[in-house]
Amino acid sequence: DTGVSQDPRHKITKRGQNVTFxxxxxxxxxxxxxxxxxxxxxPEFLTYFQNEAQLEKSRLLSDRFSAERPKGSxxxxxxxxxxxxxxxxxxxxxxxPEAGPYEQYFGPGTRLTVT
Amino acid sequence: xxxxxxxxxxxxxxxxxDVTLDCVYETRDTTYYLFWYKQPPSGELVFLIRxxxxxxxxxxxxxxxxxxxxxxxxxxxxITASQxxxxxxxxxxxxxxxGGTSYGKLTFGQGTILTVHP
Numbered sequence: 121d122t123g124v125s126q127d128p129r130h131k132i133t134k135r136g137q138n139v140t141f142x143x144x145x146x147x148x149x150x151x152x153x154x155x156x157x158x159x160x161x162x163p164e165f166l167t168y169f170q171n172e173a174q175l176e177k178s179r180l181l182s183d184r185f186s187a188e189r190p191k192g193s194x195x196x197x198x199x200x201x202x203x204x205x206x207x208x209x210x211x212x213x214x215x216x217p218e219a220g221p222y223e224q225y226f227g228p229g230t231r232l233t234v235t
Numbered sequence: 236x237x238x239x240x241x242x243x244x245x246x247x248x249x250x251x252x253d254v255t256l257d258c259v260y261e262t263r264d265t266t267y268y269l270f271w272y273k274q275p276p277s278g279e280l281v282f283l284i285r286x287x288x289x290x291x292x293x294x295x296x297x298x299x300x301x302x303x304x305x306x307x308x309x310x311x312x313x314i315t316a317s318q319x320x321x322x323x324x325x326x327x328x329x330x331x332x333x334g335g336t337s338y339g340k341l342t343f344g345q346g347t348i349l350t351v352h353p
Contacts, residue, residue: 153340162239162326162343163280176339211280221330221339222268226280 122146124227126212132233133202140198141230145214151221152195154187155211156180157229163211168221169195202234237262237337239329241344248317249352255313256347258327264288266332269303269310270341275323283325286310288332317351324348 125144133139145152151170155163166185167177171192181187184202189195199206209231213224238261248254260269271283284296286303293302302311314321324346331337 151339155341160345162328162346163341165340165342168339178340209278213280220333221341222285223282224341225282226272228277228279 124212124214124225126210126227126230128230129228130231130233132235135202135204135234137202138198138200139202139232140196141210141212141232143195143197143212143227145194145212146216146225148216149214149225150192150217151215152189153213153215153221153224154195154197155213157209157211158207166197199232202232204234207232207234237264237329237331237342239327239342239344241325241327241347243347244345245348245350247350247352250319251316252351253313253315254317254349254351255311256325256327256349258310258312258344260308260310260327260329262329262331262337264331264335264337266335267337268330268332270328270330271301271310271312272326272328272343273323274326274346280326284312314349317349319351319353322349322351 127142153168154166157163169189184200187197209229211229213226215224240259267288269286273281298315300313326346327344328341
């Protein structure tokens with residue numbers, strides 16, 4: 121049973137560029153979550169999906185951020201016009217139907233550095 | 236709004252010592268869940284334990300145990316006979332129950348860096 125995978129693991133981009141991250145959840149997991157973690161802090165919730173529906177978005181998710189889960193499987197998180205403050209680890213998690221959101225399994229994260 | 240506070244920024248112990256990590260939470264939800272996660276140097280968050288708000292029975296699982304006290308809004312985590320491999324950042328987290336305002340999302344504390352020396 122493979123875990124949550126994220127791609128790329130590291131991304132360095134220049135300010136103003138757009139970036140897109142991908143998350144593949146554990147097979148059969150219907151819920152998928154995105155979190156952001158800055159250095160020395162705990163992860164902060166960004167958004168989550170149940171199947172293909174985006175059910176909640178944090179106010180941290182500015183207009184420059186968009187997340188999709190078009191077929192209820194993998195998800196993408198896009199950041200447009202990146203800023204230095206976007207530098208962080210972006211974590212994806214998924215949870216199985218029987219556990220609701222109370223059993224979230226995290227991927228290895230994508231570390232974004234904006235120069 | 237929910238809040239999780241881990242007052243201990245760093246803890247350093249010698250192998251085989253017991254260590255307790257403190258966690259205090261705030262929530263307006265009547266039903267909620269509490270968690271502990273471990274983040275080793277590799278960076279991947281690993282789920283350790285979960286407790287719901289209507290079950291204050293404390294348990295032991297191997298070398299891990301936890302003490303949930305609703306009256307003081309605390310959810311402390313103890314590692315018995317610590318090992319070098321326990322060195323990691325430990326996060327306490329909180330999620331609202333179904334119907335609550337924070338259902339579906341985890342609110343994390345700032346983490347406690349645990350270093351276990353040989």
